[in-house]
Amino acid sequence: MRLGIDLGGTAIKSGLVDDAGQVLFYETLPTNASGGADAVLDALTDACRRQLARAAVAAVGIGMPGTVDEARGVLVRAANLPLADYPLTQALSRRLGIPAYLGNDANCALYGEIYAGAGRESDNFLLVTVGTGIGGGIRIGGKIHLGMEGRAGEFGHMIVAMDGRPCRCGRVGCWEQYASATALCRMTREAAAAQPDSLLARQIREAGDVVDGRTVFEAARAGCPAADAVLETYAKHLSVGLNNLTAIFRPDRIVLVGGIFREGEFLLSRVRERCTDPYLVEISALNGQAGLIGAALLPERRDPNSPICRLLRHTAAQTPPER
Ligand SMILES: [Zn+2]
Incomplete structure (x- = not known):
């Protein structure tokens, strides 16, 4: 089982995702973005803990708007969320006791579609x-x-x-x-x-x-x-x-x-x-859950033999060259 989070400006969507790409225990909670970064972290922690009470998972993947360096798991530029320069993955990992990985929300939706939606045919x-x-x-x-x-x-x-x-x-x-x-x-x-x-x-x-x-x-x-x-x-x-x-x-x-x-x-x-x-x-045929499904796959993008990386033909995330 995997844990995926779709972190938006107004709502946090969470769910457990099985091997077939089905979302179980889909939930939405308010992001509380007006409360600043700490309030968002609290809401995110709450969303994760509710799901972790249902199943043990090894890591959590989070899709969010903005420019995200997926290889390093850090937010480069925030969009619509008060999280610029905030060490979100470190703070969340500490609280949950499992690693957390970030991805851009649109890319996550693409992974979700590739794994469970349009990508099955195209x-x-x-x-x-x-x-x-x-x-x-x-x-x-x-x-x-x-x-x-x-x-x-x-x-x-x-x-x-x-x-x-x-x-x-x-x-x-x-x-x-x-x-x-x-x-x-x-x-x-x-x-x-x-x-x-x-x-x-x-x-x-x-x-x-x-x-x-x-x-x-x-x-x-x-x-x-x-x-x-x-x-x-x-x-x-x-x-x-x-x-x-x-x-x-x-x-x-x-x-x-x-x-x-x-x-x-x-x-x-x-x-x-x-x-x-x-x-x-x-x-999309995935009922607004493509981003969540793709986010749940983020931890596996580091493993070139994982199902999602095989689907992506081994285009595992790479760190861009230093300029
Ligand atoms: Zn513009």
């Missing part, structure tokens, strides 16, 4: 994770492409508008400023403000001015034209990046991961309509 696919930002993973010819310092696959920072919106990366016009779940929430608020009499605006007011990734879908399903227009625009933004990725990589599928894809066909059909190759694009 050697050439891309993974696109849509949430607070947009991340990605690349598997070509059976091998994953991590790039220097594991920084390849930052699909969200592909520029789609020359003089577009400013991005947290310092450039302008990045895809995630238009097609992340964060962007969808912003577009939802803008539409409600512009059309205060719409069903969308009324529902937001009734919810105490709270907007999340589901808000616009609820209003659109109830027949609100303003919400429907937001989704049409959002689908256009999403498809622009997917079409760029298709042109560059020519994969045999692009797997979409993220909470908003729980909306299924209601969103996917709008995206596919605008894709150059509609049936390349599909929603």
Whole structure:
């Protein structure tokens, strides 16, 4: 049995993963990111201990947003979490009494897909994770492409508008400023403000001015034209990046991961309509657990004979050359 953690900006997903890649005892707990690094460590410890009470495991793997040096197991650059320069793995290992390994969350989702999802049928696919930002993973010819310092696959920072919106990366016009779940929430608020009499605006007011990734879908399903227009625009933004990725990589599928894809066909059909190759694009079949499954495999990435490394054709994590 393996223990995997998907550490996000708002929630910690945890679960025990068996040899078939099935997740047992799936749980989510709040990350408590607003409480700072120590609060996140406490929440993480709690999530692990709850699972360790159910089964003995030799190590824990943690997927998280940001730039992670998988070979060294350290966070190089944090994203959406207050953990910059924080010795997370050491602190967690000390508390749990087992080793802890870090990986980038999008790469973990890619490992999860390779082990238990789309990778069972495809050697050439891309993974696109849509949430607070947009991340990605690349598997070509059976091998994953991590790039220097594991920084390849930052699909969200592909520029789609020359003089577009400013991005947290310092450039302008990045895809995630238009097609992340964060962007969808912003577009939802803008539409409600512009059309205060719409069903969308009324529902937001009734919810105490709270907007999340589901808000616009609820209003659109109830027949609100303003919400429907937001989704049409959002689908256009999403498809622009997917079409760029298709042109560059020519994969045999692009797997979409993220909470908003729980909306299924209601969103996917709008995206596919605008894709150059509609049936390349599909929603992950792993119910939002690809990242957790891949994280659980991280400890084994150090063993070239492990099942995941054999699947990755011995592309075990390597330390980048010193510059
Ligand atoms: Zn950017």
